[in-house]
Amino acid sequence: MSxxxxxxIFDTTLRDGEQSPGASMNIEEKLRIAYQxxxxxxxxxxxxxxxxxxxxxxxxxxxxxxxxxxxxxGLCRANDMDxxxxxxxxxxxxxxxxxHTFIATxxxxxxxxxxxxEDQVVEAAVKAVSRAAGYTPNVEFSAEDxxxxxxxxxxxxxxxxxxxxxxxVNIPDTVGYTIPSEYFNIxxxxxxxxxxxxxxxxxxxxxxxxxxxxxxxxxxxxxxAGQVECTVNxxxxxxxxxxxxxxxxxxxxxxxxxxxxxGIVTEHIAAASRLLSTVTGIMVQPNKAIVGANAFAHEAGIxxxxxxxxxxxxxxxxxxxxxxxxxxxxxGKHSGRHAFKQRIxxxxxxxxxxxxxxxxxxxxxxxxxxxxxFDEDLDAIIADEIIRVPEQFKLLQMNVSSxxxxxxxxxxxxxxxxxxxKAALMGDGPVDAAFKVIKKLTGSQAHLLTFTVGAxxxxxxxxxxCTVRLSQDGKExxxxxxxxxxxxxxxxxxxxxLNKAASFEARESVEL
Ligand code: KIV
Ligand code: ZN
Numbered sequence: 001m002s003x004x005x006x007x008x009i010f011d012t013t014l015r016d017g018e019q020s021p022g023a024s025m026n027i028e029e030k031l032r033i034a035y036q037x038x039x040x041x042x043x044x045x046x047x048x049x050x051x052x053x054x055x056x057x058x059x060x061x062x063x064x065x066x067x068x069x070x071x072x073x074g075l076c077r078a079n080d081m082d083x084x085x086x087x088x089x090x091x092x093x094x095x096x097x098x099x100h101t102f103i104a105t106x107x108x109x110x111x112x113x114x115x116x117x118e119d120q121v122v123e124a125a126v127k128a129v130s131r132a133a134g135y136t137p138n139v140e141f142s143a144e145d146x147x148x149x150x151x152x153x154x155x156x157x158x159x160x161x162x163x164x165x166x167x168x169v170n171i172p173d174t175v176g177y178t179i180p181s182e183y184f185n186i187x188x189x190x191x192x193x194x195x196x197x198x199x200x201x202x203x204x205x206x207x208x209x210x211x212x213x214x215x216x217x218x219x220x221x222x223x224x225a226g227q228v229e230c231t232v233n234x235x236x237x238x239x240x241x242x243x244x245x246x247x248x249x250x251x252x253x254x255x256x257x258x259x260x261x262x263g264i265v266t267e268h269i270a271a272a273s274r275l276l277s278t279v280t281g282i283m284v285q286p287n288k289a290i291v292g293a294n295a296f297a298h299e300a301g302i303x304x305x306x307x308x309x310x311x312x313x314x315x316x317x318x319x320x321x322x323x324x325x326x327x328x329x330x331x332g333k334h335s336g337r338h339a340f341k342q343r344i345x346x347x348x349x350x351x352x353x354x355x356x357x358x359x360x361x362x363x364x365x366x367x368x369x370x371x372x373x374f375d376e377d378l379d380a381i382i383a384d385e386i387i388r389v390p391e392q393f394k395l396l397q398m399n400v401s402s403x404x405x406x407x408x409x410x411x412x413x414x415x416x417x418x419x420x421x422k423a424a425l426m427g428d429g430p431v432d433a434a435f436k437v438i439k440k441l442t443g444s445q446a447h448l449l450t451f452t453v454g455a456x457x458x459x460x461x462x463x464x465x466c467t468v469r470l471s472q473d474g475k476e477x478x479x480x481x482x483x484x485x486x487x488x489x490x491x492x493x494x495x496x497x498l499n500k501a502a503s504f505e506a507r508e509s510v511e512l
Pocket of ligand 2: 016172174205207
């Protein structure tokens with residue numbers, strides 16, 4: 001494959017993706033995702049917006065220090081302070097560090113948001129790129145709201161920033177407004193009208209407000225774009241960003257009509273999707289392309305029959321190609337460490353010896369309560385025991401009495417900032433009672449938005465899985481918990497969300 005046919009995948013799950021309501025992640029969580037992105041072999045990981053908060057800065061720095069394969073990008077506005085701060089975090093990646101600076105170029109943004117003229121915007125863009133280029137030759141410039149920018153002006157900005165040292169120029173559809181034919185024409189226009197365009201890679205960055213982010217990205221690739229910006233599970237603000245797994249699998253599956261390839265090791269896609277859902281609490285809809293629970297499920301008899309005879313009758317790609325396990329191995333209380341470890345590895349988890357032992361003990365506890373342990377149970381164990389490690393607040397014990405006669409009462413013992421506390425309260429129902437006690441013990445002011453309950457697998461002995469959505473100071477936090485007792489699962493989910501809110505608060509934040 002020549003350079004022209006090799007499409008770079010720029011993953012922005014940790015930056016644009018994190019802007020989804022409730023998706024905020026702490027440093028350890030971001031690093032965990034970054035390791036998975038490294039396994040996927042993405043070309044660039046956009047690790048955050050270093051000037052936005054101490055937490056963002058530290059996360060970018062840590063990822064720049066730890067991740068070895070992909071380039072590491074940090075976003076910054078077109079000003080000296082942002083660019084200097086970004087490089088302070090990115091310099092640890094050495095020549096793999098990428099400064100990504102942006103300014104809006106559409107009339108509507110220049111007039112109402114920036115209050116700047118065209119000349120002023122070009123000047124700011126050139127100044128920013130030149131400053132960034134003083135730190136590294138790896139500079140990306142984004143013309144925010146490029147799709148609603150007048151084309152001659154867009155071409156002028158792009159030419160100027162390439163002259164100033166930008167090696168990647170990104171043409172974002174910031175508000176998810178374009179359609180494939182229009183986006184194709186924009187990229188073609190730039191290729192044909194910007195004299196120095198061959199000195200830079202054209203990047204595309206699509207939002208999904210009209211459900212067209214993947215289609216638009218593919219159209220742009222066909223018009224000559226060399227980099228696609230996307231997120232795992234398509235998470236992102238509003239309707240989200242272009243989904244990594246969809247764009248990558250579309251390119252792989254239809255290489256007959258789109259002769260391009262990415263460097264993605266697609267067999268790690270399913271694990272990346274699951275890990276992100278676990279970390280953020282944002283579940284994938286069952287009918288989501290590629291990674292939804294039903295994406296490879298054939299319900300209709302005629303389809304099942306066809307697939308059994310010859311897979312390609314109804315299957316355009318194999319579940320194995322995205323790393324889905326088709327051998328449904330069920331573990332039980334007689335399964336030993338070896339079988340447990342093997343299954344955990346097959347599911348795509350890379351655990352330290354210590355974490356594996358913790359997870360194994362939890363598995364044994366669960367196997368005493370539940371006859372069959374499915375992959376979904378193992379996911380829940382890893383999530384609960386390894387990924388959602390309690391920070392400030394930890395559930396120690398709880399007991400609830402409820403029914404149709406006595407008032408529901410919950411007694412909860414918790415560790416709050418290292419101190420053991422206990423209280424009991426009544427509520428309208430057992431969950432209400434439990435949440436009231438937890439609120440009292442933690443002193444939280446967060447407001448409960450939604451609470452949902454589900455079962456991880458079938459059967460009455462299935463683990464309950466709860467999701468809690470809270471709001472605190474205008475920001476949303478999602479928490480999850482799993483346990484064979486649904487009330488304990490609810491309490492865990494509530495505490496998980498409170499921990500996320502507390503850790504976000506601790507990461508000093510500045511207004512952008
Ligand atoms: O959507 C957008 O325009 C962005 C830029 C900052 C790249 O996220
Ligand atoms: Zn964006």
